[in-house]
Amino acid sequence: MxxxxxxxxxxxxxxxxxxxxxxxxxxxxxxxxxxxxxxxxxxxxxxxxxxxxxxxxxxxxxxxxxxxxxxxxxxxxxxxxxxxxxxxxxxxxxxxxxxxxxxxxxxxxxxxxxxxxxxxxxxxxxxxxxxxxxxxxxxxxxxxxxxxxxxxxxxxxxxxxxxxxxxxxxxxxxxxxxxxxxxxxxxxxxxxxxxxxxxxxVHDSFKKLCIGASEQDTLYGNVFDGMPGRVLKTKEAEAMVKKGFPLIDSIKGALLLKRILNLSPGQFVKTAMDMMTAEEGHSVWVLARQAACNMKHMMAIMDGDIDGGILFAGQCCGGIxxxxxxxxxxxxxxxxxxxxxxxxxxxxxxx
Ligand SMILES: Cc1cc2nc3c(=O)[nH]c(=O)nc-3n(C[C@H](O)[C@H](O)[C@H](O)COP(=O)(O)O)c2cc1C
The missing domain is CATH 3.20.20.70 (Aldolase class I)
Structure with missing residues (x-):
């Protein structure tokens, strides 16, 4: 022990x-x-x-x-x-x-x-x-x-x-x-x-994708949810890296998140303001990008959508x-x- x-x-x-x-x-x-x-x-x-x-x-x-x-x-x-x-x-x-x-x-x-x-x-x-x-x-x-x-x-x-x-x-x-x-x-x-x-x-298709991945098969950057983070290399993750700031997806995702969390418009704006004044000083866009990322995350873990989904995952997938x-x-x-x-x-x- x-x-x-x-x-x-x-x-x-x-x-x-x-x-x-x-x-x-x-x-x-x-x-x-x-x-x-x-x-x-x-x-x-x-x-x-x-x-x-x-x-x-x-x-x-x-x-x-x-x-x-x-x-x-x-x-x-x-x-x-x-x-x-x-x-x-x-x-x-x-x-x-x-x-x-x-x-x-x-x-x-x-x-x-x-x-x-x-x-x-x-x-x-x-x-x-x-x-x-x-x-x-x-x-x-x-x-x-x-x-x-x-x-x-x-x-x-x-x-x-x-x-x-x-x-x-x-x-x-x-x-x-x-x-x-x-x-x-x-x-x-x-x-x-x-x-x-x-x-x-997590959907079986993503479990298999992680098992098949090497230690080089993740991407790191702030395009995924607005903060520096690591995801498994998928078609969508690579496209996000190429595209940069995902404005349309962010707006769609923000509206979805507002609905999931039952936020009133006032609460939604307040949350955005709270994020701006947080210790790390994230901008309001981080919230929108988090929301967009959430949507794609759900597509990965629930639907197993290997093309459209993204999944946070570490370099250690290469050893799993x-x-x-x-x-x-x-x-x-x-x-x-x-x-x-x-x-x-x-x-x-x-x-
Ligand atoms: C799919 C996924 C979702 C995560 N969500 C959160 C979260 O909600 N809050 C948090 O503090 N960290 C979150 N993390 C980070 C983990 O808590 C943890 O720090 C990370 O997985 C450790 O690295 P490893 O994957 O190499 O073990 C998430 C990680 C993954 C893989």
Missing amino acids: LKTKMTDLFGIRHPIMLAGMNWITEPNLVAAVCNAGGLGIFATARCTPEETRENIREIKSLTDKPFGINQILVSPGAKDNIKIAIEEKVAFVNYSLGKPWFIDEVHAYGGKVMGTIALAKHAKKAEEAGCDVLIITGYEAAAHGADATSMVLIPIVSRLVNIPLIAAGGVYDGRGLAAALALGADGISMGSRFMITKESM EDIPTCQELIDRIIIEAEDVMEKTSMLKTGS
């Missing part, structure tokens, strides 16, 4: 976390990871407050283990979704892209706050704000990393802060877990790898070769990590 600060703090068996992934981390997948000894995280970005509550309650009905929610703070409905998570006393509240205003409220019921960072300079700020754990996202990751790889970022951050660290980006096997621990992390968070499991709702259950995957990663760690310590002692 690998015991780390992460397993101690979270009260879980293995230092492995399911990364929050909008649409994909639905209750079955979250519960499957929790029941297999990891930490499941449910991403709420796509949810109305009612859906957030329903999903949290569904997860509670599927597992008695601790779990968390993930909310992108610059997304529409972030404040309401966080409020629901607090009312439901969710054990772990993970945020990304924004400033956490809710830390004291989460601590008041014994919950923990997990900040996601991609820049070392945000690590100390998050610790000082009261975050209990940091998730460090490297350049290899699906969706939103920054320019530094996990290899560089984790050791830098581990020198800056004292709270537990979770490595995200590029990890898909036991060697990755062992490497993350060696770099100074206390556990790993995996998105792409858990996306390609039996319990994941099968579709295990979450239990099989977690057990295999732990055995492999322990094996690697044993071998490397044998090398150290020269035996």
